[in-house]
Amino acid sequence: MTAMQIVFILTAVVTLFAALRVVTTPNMIHAALWLIVALFGVAVFYLLLSASFLAMAQIIVYIGAIAILMMFVIMLTRREMRDRGPQTGPQWKWAAILSALLFGGLVWMVKSVSLPASPVAEVPxxxxxxxxxxxxxxxxxxxxxxxxxxxxxxxxxxxxxxxxTRRNS
Amino acid sequence: MGILSQPIGVIAEWLRNLFLGWGLSEGLTTVLLYLIGAGVLATLVQVWVIFLIWFERKIIGRFQDRLGPNRVGPYGLLQPFADLIKIITKEVIIPRDADKAVYLLGPIIMDAGVLAIWAVIPLMPMVGMDVNVAALYTIAVGAFATLGILMAGWASNNKFALLSAFRTVAQMISYEVPTVLALLIPVMLAGTMSLQGIVEAQHVWYIVFAPLAFVIYFIASVAEVGRTPFDLLEAESEIVAGFHIEYSGMVFAIFYVGDFLHAFTIGALGAVLFLGGWRGPGAETFPLLGLLYLWIKAFLVYFLVVWARGSLPRVRIDQMMDFSWKFLTPLALILLVVAAVLDHFVMGFGMWGRALSHFAANVVIAVLTLRYLDHYDKVRESKRRMVAQPGQYPVARPPVPVETSTEAAS
Incomplete structure (x- = not known):
């Protein structure tokens, strides 16, 4: 196993765990922080694929702007930061079916594509x-x-x- | 390959052979070398902060007509060590209702975001990660400093800390725009985003090409660091100490180190982007000389930061936002467009011809800006409502007493 593969596996585990925590944690701010970890993991994947520009854009746009804005909005709107209500909405069954279908479709799609064993072309x-x-x-x-x-x-x-703000109206 | 011409290369080669001799694989050796390099750089830079603290206290002391620290060691040089020992012995207090994990992670992430910038700064010729998106990378990891402060402000469970976190986000997001726009000008002139490439392209320093961009970059980065006059995030008279109000002991020290290091880092970045980085006589043959040049230039910019801190009062929050969105951002946009169009025409003029035409354009823009500001000031003055102000009389002036008695007496 090369060092690259170790980095890939570690990043994949961290990203998946963080993504799972985004939907399972009851604390909204924690969810936003886990989301940042997951987004950062995706940026590392871009780096591993030698798409450094995309990785930087991912960090600047998603972490630097969107995730921080989300935290900002949660802090401004929630009086009680610890949400104690139920964690599932009334339509959680439909959501579960839809996401299962989506996941199945993605797995089927990835399986049906025959990937070349070696890199097709050198990355410029x-x-x-x-x-x-x-x-x-x-x-x-x-x-x-x-x-x-x-x-x-x-x-x-x-x-x-x-x-x-309109004046004189 | 001598130790003088390639100091880092020789050490790295020696370590590589050592690890390979132990029977480690090629890939693992490379990873280990990177880890060691990162660890050494991060440690050295943070230890350097000890000196920065002394330097800043001394300079601020002089600005305020004091001597500054002068008791411990020669010229007070050992004062930061005494402070260090004191702060290590202090207890780390975590508030009962604080979010413990986020509370402790906040300072670490803030410091890590600052340290990460050093990964791409070209310290000498052929040293430093030559990343082809380095200029963008410095902005990207800067977001982590903001994130760390936001986390600390929220997790402290303190209203002043939270207010400070809000201010931080507003300030850092606003000032990121002029920073990026000013940073784009050296990138455009050099035709590369690699910082090493930008340094190599500076046969004439870019401060000659774009003095206004340097000024905008400097102001916007001071605001990003949150130094006076933009230290609204820790305004003592308004929100006590801001985001680090609940922090004590070493956890506070991490914030402190991160703050000083951030100020020096923008000095180093400014030196790399506008002052020629490691460029100087003899730097190509003796890379260590290049490191010295970079350090001197970084210190020049850092001194400007300290100077501003020593002499300017804090701005109000609406003034700060207005300054970024209504002045710095439009000016940076104009500069960017003018530099892009001008560079297309003067490409063939040779090195100095190109530099001087850019400089002339900058002078014209500066004069026009000042004229416009003058005009804007006058228009605003004429529209201003009459209000009571010290030294002005909103109603009819009381008659000036005629001083005849003294004349008569004499």
Missing amino acids: ESSIADLGRALVSPNGFVIPFEVASVLLLAALIGAVYVAW
């Missing part, structure tokens, strides 16, 4: 420059990129409009 060293060019080249992903940018801009303007 400086893939960030290629990624950047692909995002803005007309033959690449310029349209999805621009659509996503406009969507984010719209959300930004919407947030400013909602938060705007």
Whole structure:
């Protein structure tokens, strides 16, 4: 077993355990913290796959912004930080069936794909420059990129409009 | 390969042969070497904080017309060691209703986030992890410092600590935007996100290319560290001591070390991004000289941080937010666009031609900004409602007494 495999197994165990704790812990803040551990585990997977840019984006966007914002919102809205209510909603059966179906489908899909035993191609060293060019080249992903940018801009303007305090009205 | 030309390489090679001689596998040896390297770097950098504490107390002392620590050892150099012994002997008190695990993890995560930045800082030529996303990485691990403070503030089960955690999040998320935008300018000029690559590309220091970006980077990073004038997260007069109010003993010391180290780290990052990192005469042949140059430059920036701490009052929270969103962010965006467009045209001008045209553009932007600020100030002044202010009379001025009696007497 190589060192890479040991790192992979350790990360996988930690990520899965953290993901499990997100839904089982009764404390909301703890759930958010476990979520951060799980997201960090995913970032480590990206690193193991030599997708360093994706790993950094994962940490900045998911941990640095989204998870911290979630904790912020929980702290602001919950008076009692320790939630003592039941942990399952009224529709937990449907949710269980749906997630079981989804999991089964994913397992079936992964099983049906024949994976090559050895790497198909070497990962190029400086893939960030290629990624950047692909995002803005007309033959690449310029349209999805621009659509996503406009969507984010719209959300930004919407947030400013909602938060705007009107004077003289 | 001599010890002078490749000091780290020689030691690493010796250790590698030692481990291989013990019969360890190639992969395990590499992992072990990385672990040892990380451990040594993290330990040395944290021990360095002992000196930083002395330096800062001494400098702040001078700013306040005091001598600073001068009793223990020559020039008070041993004072931090005395403090260290004192703080180790103190009891670590955990509040009864605190969330124990999160409470203890908070300072560790905060400190780890700061230490992680050092993994990518190019200390000398050919030393330091040459990651091709290093510039982004420094921002990413910075998020962990925020997270640690947030965890500490919440887990303490104290309203002042929680308020401080809220302030921290608001401040750090706001100031992350100008930091990233200012950081993008050296990245764009060098054409790489690797910090080693950025240092190697600085035949002319980037502070000549982009002085305004350096200023924005400096201000925004001081705010990210939460130093005066942006120390709202531990404003003593408002929220007692902020997020570390419930911490004592060594657990508090970790916060303390993390704070000082963070301030020095932004100095080192500023030196790498704008002041040429390890560049200097003879650094290519003797890498240890490069380390010395980097250290001197980092200290220059760090001195600026301490200087600001010694001379500026704390800003109000609305002023702080306004400053980031209404001034620093737009200015950084303008600088980024101007630098990108200008660089396209002056690419062929040679090293100094390129640098000077960027510098000229920066001067023009600076003058325009100052003119605009002047104009903005005047407009705001004219719209201001008349309110009672010291030294001004909201109602008609009382008549000035005519001093005739003294003249008559003389």
